[in-house]
Amino acid sequence: MGLTGCGEGPESPSLQARSHALTYGPDLRITELQAPENARPGEPLLVTAKVCNTGTDPANPSGSNLLQVYLSTTPTQQVPLPGSPPSTAQMTLGEVDVGPLGAGQCVSRSLTVPANPPTGFTGNGVYFLGASIDTGQRVVESDESNNGFVRGLLGVGIRPDLVVTRLDGPASLSPGQSFTATATVCNVGTEAASNGSVELHLSTVNSLSLPTGPIPPPTQFMVAGQGISGLLAGVCRTVSLTGTAHPPPAATANAPLYLGAIADASNSVLELREDNNTFVRGLVGFGLGPDLVVRSVTGPASVRMGGAFTASVTVCNEGTAPSISSDVAVFLSSVPSLGAPGTMPRPATEVLVANVSAPPLAAGQCVTRAAPGSAYP
Numbered sequence: 049m050g051l052t053g054c055g056e057g058p059e060s061p062s063l064q065a066r067s068h069a070l071t072y073g074p075d076l077r078i079t080e081l082q083a084p085e086n087a088r089p090g091e092p093l094l095v096t097a098k099v100c101n102t103g104t105d106p107a108n109p110s111g112s113n114l115l116q117v118y119l120s121t122t123p124t125q126q127v128p129l130p131g132s133p134p135s136t137a138q139m140t141l142g143e144v145d146v147g148p149l150g151a152g153q154c155v156s157r158s159l160t161v162p163a164n165p166p167t168g169f170t171g172n173g174v175y176f177l178g179a180s181i182d183t184g185q186r187v188v189e190s191d192e193s194n195n196g197f198v199r200g201l202l203g204v205g206i207r208p209d210l211v212v213t214r215l216d217g218p219a220s221l222s223p224g225q226s227f228t229a230t231a232t233v234c235n236v237g238t239e240a241a242s243n244g245s246v247e248l249h250l251s252t253v254n255s256l257s258l259p260t261g262p263i264p265p266p267t268q269f270m271v272a273g274q275g276i277s278g279l280l281a282g283v284c285r286t287v288s289l290t291g292t293a294h295p296p297p298a299a300t301a302n303a304p305l306y307l308g309a310i311a312d313a314s315n316s317v318l319e320l321r322e323d324n325n326t327f328v329r330g331l332v333g334f335g336l337g338p339d340l341v342v343r344s345v346t347g348p349a350s351v352r353m354g355g356a357f358t359a360s361v362t363v364c365n366e367g368t369a370p371s372i373s374s375d376v377a378v379f380l381s382s383v384p385s386l387g388a389p390g391t392m393p394r395p396a397t398e399v400l401v402a403n404v405s406a407p408p409l410a411a412g413q414c415v416t417r418a419a420p421g422s423a424y425p
Contacts (some may be wrong), residue, residue, distance in 0.1 A: 073190035074151065075103030076181045078115070078197035083177055085211075085236040086203035086320050087163035093141070096158040097179050097197075101149035108148045109186035115157060116143040116183045119165055119175040123198050127183045136167040146181065165204045172205030174321055203320030208281065209237030210244050210311040210319060212327035217248075217307050219341075219366035220333030220411075221293040229291075231309045231327075233276055234284040237320050241279045247313045248272040248289045250334070251306040252298045256326040259313055266297040268308075295334060302335030339367030340374055340406070343414060351423040359402060362416045365409035378402035378419045399425055 080098035087093045095117050101107045118125050120138040128140060142161035149155060165175055178198035182189070189195075203209060210233060217229030231246050249256055251268040264270065272291025279285060289309075299305060308328035312319065319325075333339045340363060347359040359378050365371045379386055381398040394400070402421030409415060 071190040072104045074101050074105050074107035074149070074187055075190045075194070076100075076107055076113075076149065076187060077102055077194050078179055078181055079154070081177065081179055081197055081199040083199065083202060085324075086205075086209050086238050088206055088238045089169070089171075089204055090162050090164060092160045093163040094158060094160050095141075095177070095179070096156055097181075098154055098156045099146050099149065099181050100154040101151055103190050104151055106148060106150045107182075107187045107189075109182070109184075111186045112145045112184060113147055113149075113181070113186060114143045114183045115146050115159075115179060115181050117141045117159065117161055117177070117179045119163075119177060119202065119204070121166055121168075121175060123176050125176070125178045125180065125196055125198060127180050127195075134167075139164055139166040143183070163202075163204050169204070172203075172207055172320060174201050174203050174323075176200065177202040201321065201323065203237070205320050206239050207237055207320040208235050208239050208241035208244075208279070208317055209321050209324070210234070210241060210276075210279070210317060211236055211324050212246065212309045212311050213284065215307065215309050215327055215329040217329065218332060220339050220368050221250075221305075222336055222368040223293060223295065223334070225293045225368075227291065227293060229272070229289050229307065229309075230286055231289060232284055232286050233279070233311055235279040235281050237281055239281055241317050242277065244276040244279065244312050244317050245314060246274055246276060246287055246289070247310045248291055249308050249310065250293065250296060250299075250332075251308055251328070252296055252303075254306055254328055256308045256310055256328060258310065258315070258322075258325060269294055269296040270313075273313075293334070299334070302337060304331040305334045306330065307332045333367055335368065337367050337369050338365050338371035338409070338411070340364070340371055340409070341366050342376070345378070353423060353425070355423050357421060357423060359419045359421065360416060361404060361419050362414055363406045363409070364414040365411055368411050370411060371409045373408050374406045376404045376406050376417065376419070378404070378421055380423065380425055382425075 082096040144159040180196045214232040272289040343362040351357045379398045402419040404417045404419040
């Protein structure tokens with residue numbers, strides 16, 4: 049058992065997963081495909097695939113167990129038939145022998161392939177990177193329909209590509225408050241960006257839209273902006289943005305908002321990809337009120353059944369107003385999550401072992417309290 053924080057419980061297996069467990073034989077799947085975001089035409093591209101046998105029996109191919117890598121113009125890809133003419137919508141970049149896999153075994157294979165796009169390439173384009181396992185059909189599988197995997201888009205060409213990879217800011221904001229956030233902007237393209245910008249937005253939804261006219265959507269509001277210059281390919285820069293917390297028109301009073309950023313929102317940089325300019329960090333509290341969170345819980349590594357122990361709990365007020373005194377409950381749980389506060393009866397996976405009181409806290413203040421209890425699971 050462990051001392052855990054609040055959250056959702058584990059998901060139940062899907063009906064498809066449960067029915068699949070009743071099917072016998074090997075089952076080869078690609079579970080992960082890693083590669084750069086962009087590549088120059090024809091230059092070497094390192095691709096790493098993770099292949100797993102999720103079936104009940106070993107996969108012992110009668111020959112080579114080939115993994116092929118593709119670039120295509122569509123998110124659906126097909127294994128080329130032997131002797132058939134090449135598809136104009138898909139290009140096979142290379143292949144590697146994965147070899148046999150035991151039941152439940154996973155292996156990673158890397159191959160370096162040329163970034164050759166399909167027919168119709170005009171110098172710069174965006175394509176889907178994918179792969180397929182057992183392309184020679186040398187393994188008789190329990191499911192032959194799940195051998196393909198499409199990672200997503202990959203740019204091919206000679207242009208910059210600006211993305212936001214990280215955003216840090218306050219946990220809560222009050223209306224009209226001046227605040228500072230930092231955004232990490234990277235050029236994941238193949239050419240330097242001579243200029244650019246990053247904007248900071250508050251949004252009522254977990255996404256941001258690129259501006260398409262003079263009036264932004266009612267779900268988001270730009271609160272800060274900063275120019276960027278001279279960003280070489282493969283280089284990142286942390287940018288500080290200072291703005292004023294104004295809610296979007298669609299916001300409701302004292303409701304949390306999403307904090308996000310947009311790279312090159314003005315579309316002043318001709319990029320390889322224009323679909324990856326937005327980044328949403330997550331929710332921030334917005335309004336006037338306290339916001340109590342458990343920052344940390346620590347305790348002994350082990351304890352005897354019924355034995356006494358003391359946990360240490362740190363509670364912080366991440367809101368914008370002082371809090372009143374509050375109760376803190378400490379639980380032992382057999383899973384790494386707790387039911388929501390106020391849930392009655394409590395889940396059978398947890399048991400209350402200690403209570404402690406937290407004093408009134410000013411906004412931004414934390415307090416650590418010792419919570420003595422007994423280990424009765």
